[in-house]
Amino acid sequence: MSIEMPKKRIAIFGSTGSIGTQSLEVIKANPDAFEVEILTAHNNAELLISQALEFNPNAVNIVNEDKYEMVKSALAGTDIKVFSGELALEELADFDSYDVMIAAIVGFAGLKPTLKAVEKGKVIALANKETLVVAGDIVMQKALENKAPIIPVDSEHSAIFQCLVGESRNPIEKIILTASGGPFLGKKPNFLVNVKRDHALQHPNWSMGAKITVDSATLMNKGLEMIEAKWLFNLKPEQIDVVIHPQSIIHSMVQFEDGSIKAQMGLPDMKLPIQYALGFPQRIKNDFPRLNFKKYPTFNFEEPDYKTFRNLGLAIDALQNGGNKACVLNAANEIAVWAFLKNRIGFLDITAVVEKTMDAISFIKNPTLQEYFESDAEARNFAATLLKL
Numbered sequence: 001m002s003i004e005m006p007k008k009r010i011a012i013f014g015s016t017g018s019i020g021t022q023s024l025e026v027i028k029a030n031p032d033a034f035e036v037e038i039l040t041a042h043n044n045a046e047l048l049i050s051q052a053l054e055f056n057p058n059a060v061n062i063v064n065e066d067k068y069e070m071v072k073s074a075l076a077g078t079d080i081k082v083f084s085g086e087l088a089l090e091e092l093a094d095f096d097s098y099d100v101m102i103a104a105i106v107g108f109a110g111l112k113p114t115l116k117a118v119e120k121g122k123v124i125a126l127a128n129k130e131t132l133v134v135a136g137d138i139v140m141q142k143a144l145e146n147k148a149p150i151i152p153v154d155s156e157h158s159a160i161f162q163c164l165v166g167e168s169r170n171p172i173e174k175i176i177l178t179a180s181g182g183p184f185l186g187k188k189p190n191f192l193v194n195v196k197r198d199h200a201l202q203h204p205n206w207s208m209g210a211k212i213t214v215d216s217a218t219l220m221n222k223g224l225e226m227i228e229a230k231w232l233f234n235l236k237p238e239q240i241d242v243v244i245h246p247q248s249i250i251h252s253m254v255q256f257e258d259g260s261i262k263a264q265m266g267l268p269d270m271k272l273p274i275q276y277a278l279g280f281p282q283r284i285k286n287d288f289p290r291l292n293f294k295k296y297p298t299f300n301f302e303e304p305d306y307k308t309f310r311n312l313g314l315a316i317d318a319l320q321n322g323g324n325k326a327c328v329l330n331a332a333n334e335i336a337v338w339a340f341l342k343n344r345i346g347f348l349d350i351t352a353v354v355e356k357t358m359d360a361i362s363f364i365k366n367p368t369l370q371e372y373f374e375s376d377a378e379a380r381n382f383a384a385t386l387l388k389l
């Protein structure tokens with residue numbers, strides 16, 4: 001970036017996670033372009049403290065109030081403001097003093113602070129796909145009203161976003177989301193019934209937080225991404241295709257009305273879409289490893305196994321039905337994945353919980369924000385009761 005540009009002041013919500021820590025690596029590599037204004041974490045006070053000491057933000061938030069004293073006293077010698085609790089997330093999102101929010105909290109918990117930043121007209125570098133899955137219509141409407149650009153960080157959506165640069169007059173015929181297939185590609189229910197947490201956490205191509213890694217193994221992640229894509233790119237469900245591409249080199253594709261297809265490619269490394277979102281509209285020179293096609297002589301593509309990985313079908317149901325369906329799907333999935341990670345339920349039970357919850361919760365065609373919150377709470381309660389949690 002040119003030196004005359006003012007530094008972009010970055011707020012990382014979820015700075016201690018996989019996306020959060022990689023965002024800090026990108027910022028650290030570009031000290032002339034970016035500076036850290038806000039950092040937030042849920043539980044990991046030690047990491048939040050060390051990040052704060054290294055990047056010297058204006059403010060930090062530790063959501064878990066039991067850890068407040070620890071963070072406060074560790075940062076006592078600095079002028080970093082220390083906040084705590086869930087409500088403070090929205091308070092910080094309301095600050096005037098940052099330019100870009102990296103929405104890197106996992107799950108429904110990311111919705112409120114992200115919405116606050118949208119209402120402030122901030123640039124949103126969006127990793128937290130659940131925000132759009134839960135309340136995509138409201139979030140996109142508010143983004144439009146407040147001129148808040150939402151730039152995707154999710155690699156597939158970043159790929160589509162990059163393919164669309166320069167194409168604003170050209171309608172999309174369809175998009176093709178690629179999926180690695182996860183660690184259980186080709187496996188059948190008789191194998192999956194015995195799968196345990198540690199096995200599901202071994203993703204072949206990407207290193208990510210636990211929740212999204214399980215979602216990748218069940219293919220729920222791809223379902224959530226279809227819904228995310230609908231809102232980001234204003235698409236009809238039938239314009240969104242999924243293809244399994246085990247090499248994870250083509251990050252996704254756009255097909256235009258003349259049949260031409262554009263793809264964005266690269267090695268699987270989230271730092272690239274993070275950096276693209278932060279630098280947009282400029283590309284920033286870096287020294288990340290380059291893709292060497294000779295090391296990837298074959299690209300494979302196949303149809304997802306919808307019969308085995310039924311979560312994908314459930315997400316497509318939610319995509320087609322609209323209303324509060326995706327919100328309910330997401331809530332039930334968060335509870336079920338949490339239970340799976342605690343070894344309380346089996347891998348295939350995740351789908352059963354999501355399906356039963358989607359059947360049980362009443363359908364609302366055009367929910368208000370309040371109704372989305374209520375549907376989320378209702379679905380969580382139902383799923384938890386089902387699991388005797």
Ligand code: NAD
Binds near residue numbers: 019153155206270
């Ligand atoms: P992670 O679990 O590694 O990190 C989550 C972050 O959110 C942590 O900083 C944690 O402190 C914070 N957090 C968790 N629960 C919270 C709560 N209740 N309130 C406030 N903060 C909370 O997750 P991740 O893998 O970095 O994923 C973050 C988001 O990015 C997810 O929505 C995920 O789907 C999306 N995403 C991640 C990747 C990836 O490579 N990790 C890729 C694409 C999209």
Ligand code: MG
Binds near residue numbers: 154155156225
């Ligand atoms: Mg993705």
